Amino acid sequence: MNSENLSQRLTTVADYVEKGARLADIGSDHAYLPCYLADRGIIEFAVAGEVVKGPFKNAFKEVSHRGLKDKVAVRLGDGLDVIKTTDAIDTVVVAGMGGSLIREILEKGQKNNRLTGRETLILQPNVFEETVREFLMINQYNIVAEEIIRENDKIYEIIKAVPSEKPVEYTKQELFFGPFLMKEKSDVFLTKWQQQLKTYTFILNQVRQSKQPDQEKITRLNEAIELIEEMIG
Numbered sequence: 001m002n003s004e005n006l007s008q009r010l011t012t013v014a015d016y017v018e019k020g021a022r023l024a025d026i027g028s029d030h031a032y033l034p035c036y037l038a039d040r041g042i043i044e045f046a047v048a049g050e051v052v053k054g055p056f057k058n059a060f061k062e063v064s065h066r067g068l069k070d071k072v073a074v075r076l077g078d079g080l081d082v083i084k085t086t087d088a089i090d091t092v093v094v095a096g097m098g099g100s101l102i103r104e105i106l107e108k109g110q111k112n113n114r115l116t117g118r119e120t121l122i123l124q125p126n127v128f129e130e131t132v133r134e135f136l137m138i139n140q141y142n143i144v145a146e147e148i149i150r151e152n153d154k155i156y157e158i159i160k161a162v163p164s165e166k167p168v169e170y171t172k173q174e175l176f177f178g179p180f181l182m183k184e185k186s187d188v189f190l191t192k193w194q195q196q197l198k199t200y201t202f203i204l205n206q207v208r209q210s211k212q213p214d215q216e217k218i219t220r221l222n223e224a225i226e227l228i229e230e231m232i233g
Contacts, residue, residue, distance in 0.1 A: 002062075006036055008151045009124065009158075013095050016122045016145060016160045020044050021091040024083050026105060027051070031059035031074060033093065038071040046072045047089065049082035080109030091120045095158075099128030103135045110139075121161045129157050133175045140164045146180040148188050155192045157181065176227055190232055197228045 001007045006014060010033050017023060017037055023046040025034050034046035048063065050056040056076045063072045075082040083089050092115065094102045102125050109115035121141060125132050136143060141161040148157050157178060173182060181189050204221040207213055 002030075002032060004036070004039075006032060008149055009156050010036070010095070012147050012149055012156075012158050013093060013122055013124055014042075016158065017042060017091060017093070018120070021120075022087065022089050023047070023091045023093060024049060024080065024087070024089045026079055026082070026092065026094045027055075027097060028059050028074075029055045029096075031062045031072060033095075034072045035062055035066045035068055038068050039066060043071070045087070047082055047087055048072055048074045049077055049079070050074070051076070051078050078108075079105040080114035081112060083109075083114045089119060091122065093122045093124075095122070095124035097126060099125035099131045103131050106135055106139075118163055120163075122158070123161070124156060124158045126156065129159070129178065130175050132159065133170060133178070136161045137168050137170050137175065140166070140168050142168055143170075143179055146178045148178075148181050148186060148192065150188045150191070155188060173227060173231065176224075177231060182231060185232075193228050193232050197225065197232070200225050200228070 014033060014037055019042050021043045023034060023037065023043050025031070025046060026049045028034060028048035028050055031048035034043065034048050037043040038046060048059045050059055053076065056074065060074045063069055063074050094105055102123055106115060117139065123132055133143065140163065142164040143159055143161045145160040146157065148155065159178070170179060200221050204218065204225065207217055207221065
């Protein structure tokens with residue numbers, strides 16, 4: 001993979017970015033995504049943010065190599081701290097991390113006034129997608145698109161959300177499975193939840209057999225198993 005040929009996962013993320021966007025790509029790694037978008041004239045400007053020096057240097061090299069320094073600013077910093085007010089960012093991408101970390105980054109961005117609540121969010125959690133959707137609901141973001149894909153035996157969910165003027169409410173099922181994904185019930189969706197059902201059932205049996213069973217964990221697992229069984233039949 002490089003900035004000319006993205007992975008299926010990043011191509012799906014790129015497809016959600018609107019033309020003329022001013023983008024912040026948090027955890028940009030090699031800056032492949034912003035370089036791909038800038039090279040095709042899709043975005044007006046991008047910040048490629050990295051908290052680790054190694055990936056930061058990789059991103060800087062990629063941007064320099066592609067001749068995109070005027071379009072993509074590579075910055076070292078924690079999460080959304082790399083964004084400046086003068087950047088006028090209107091789209092934030094956080095991809096390739098756990099859902100809990102993505103939520104933490106967004107919440108910290110709110111506290112530090114880096115996330116204003118007016119940006120379009122494109123999020124790709126590797127796990128714990130539910131906690132990301134909870135954040136979106138609590139902070140009045142409407143989920144407007146979702147996609148679930150399989151690449152190299154891994155399954156990814158991509159979520160696009162935009163600010164809402166009205167309170168947003170999702171059911172427990174919509175938070176857990178995704179409002180669009182649960183309606184479509186694609187083959188990849190069914191595969192994911194069949195696998196998760198097996199995993200949760202195995203964990204539940206292990207917890208029950210322990211010397212001091214964690215009743216709270218048992219309750220959570222039973223609830224998840226019930227939701228999945230109802231969804232995939």
